[in-house]
Every structure is written in structure tokens, then in C-alpha cells.
Amino acid sequence: MTDIQLEGTPKTPTVHFDGGSGLLQLRGRSIPENSIEFYKPLIEWIDQYARSPKATTQLRVQLEYFNTSSSKCILDLFKKLEQLRNAGNDVQVLWHYEVDDEDMLEAGEDYQAIINLPFTMIQVEEVDEN
């Protein structure tokens, strides 16, 4: 399957979904007006990936900002990974937040409370925007 490689913009995150390694990365800002349109291909990619996944799948989320329009889409992404895990696969989520950004940490904890996936919270100096 084809990997997803999207460069970040001021309103959309850098996306690297690598089917070969099982490493899925979301980094930067997710504040588009139309989040459903942006996330649809990412969610469909996971559907396809789930047919022959790697032994371990890791989603690394490093967001500086996300809007409420993105928050439901990100939840949908997690739900796809939850299905993958329920099918017996190893799936991990690494949730990064900037030092002192307790709002972003709490946002990660909220997802953790809703979704049955192992989350690791990682504090970073600054979210790498590249």
C-alpha cells in the first residue's frame, strides 16, 4: 500500500503514515475549517492498513494546536486503531505535549479515558513543526 506523506501547513499537520514500519505520525497544527475532508483519507488508509498490519503499530501525536472540528476526526482515527487492537494487534499511542501545556496533556487524557488503547504521555520542550 502507498504511504501517506503530507507536508504541514499553517492549518494542517505533517502526516507520515508508513505502512512498512507501522509508524503513524501526526505533527504540528490541526486547525482546518473542514477537518472531515482532511481526515477522511487518513481514516481510510488505516482501514486498508488493518488488513495486513505490522506486528506493532505506533501512532505518534505531536500537536501544538487542534480545533474542535479536528477533535472528533482524531477520535475517529483512534477508534480505527482500537478496532485494530481488538483484533489482537499491538497498538500504541504516544501523545506529546509541550512543557506546561496542561490543556494538551488533559486533551490526551480525555482521549485515553474514551478509547481502549495504551497511551504514553510524553513531555517535549517544543513540538517540532517540521
Add this chain to the structure above:
Amino acid sequence: MIERIFDLYDDLEKQRFMVAFKGGMSPELISALLDLVEQRLMASEPDPRIRKRVFNVVMECLQNLYHHRHSAAPKDLDAQTEERQGVVLIAHEQAGYSILTGNSMAQDQVSDLKSRLDRVNGCAPEQLHELYKSTLSNGTFTKTGGGGLGLIDIARKSGQKLEYGFVPMDENSTFFSLNVNIASRIEPK
């Protein structure tokens, strides 16, 4: 007309407005305004947490203007010329930031919006957090994608009650205004 420019300038200056804009909203314009707000905040606000909260609230408010506009234009006007008109004012005073936005909306949607505002304002911080989680997880999407999370998120980032007003414009339209305050100091939880 010419004196009014000074009056307007004087008014904006006295009220410590760092950004004032009135006009049609587009994704490009929202990007430009957010960029401007971010630059101003880098200069005016030492606390990165406050900067993020102000930026978040401004973003949600601008996107609300973009998604929930209603043209107050006369019916004989071509629909193509309708613009997503809105007004935004951001003030910075010692006590904190005020993000004021306004737009016209359909009269028949006022009671629904008002009840959602009152519901949010009726919640203590912990209840607001629970409302956020239950709204996030209930699985329904609104057509703009947020599923009704916008006002809840704005209220959480603000930490204060949302101030709002409705002014009838004609039989079909009402002008909705929202004032979101963010204190300059974060109280420890």
C-alpha cells in the same frame, strides 16, 4: 466622514484593541488574522499557556463566524455575492484578553444557540469537562465537524462565563455577539 476615522482610531486605542476587523470571512482571511494575533501575542504575552488559550479561542470564534454566518443581505441580492460577514475585536488590558465577535444569524436558530450558551454557562468547570468528554464521545458529527464542541471548548479555555447578546435586525435576522474573557493569570487547579 473624515473625522470619523480619528474617532474610530481613538476609540480603538482607548479600549486597547490589538486587532479589529469587520468584513467577509474566508479560510485565507482567518489564516491571516490568526498569524497576526500570534505575532501580537508573542510580543504582548509572556505566559505561553495564556498565549495558547487566547489563540485557541480566537481560532474557534473566527471559525464560528465562518461556519455560522447568515446573510442579512436583501433577498433580491444574488446569492453569489453573499459574504460571510463578521466582526472581530480583540482587546488586551491588564486584567486579561477579551475576544469579541459578532455576526448576523437566522432568527429561527436563536433559541437553540441561546439554550446551548446557557447550558455551558450553567456548568461548573468540572461539569464543563464532563460535558466536553460526553459530547466528544457521543459519536455525532455536525456538518462543520465539531459536533457541538466549539462553545464548550471556548468556555473551558476562557475559565469564565460567556457574555452574549442578541439584537434583532429584521424579521428574519438577529445579530449575535459573543464576548470571551481570558484572565492574564492562570489560577492553580
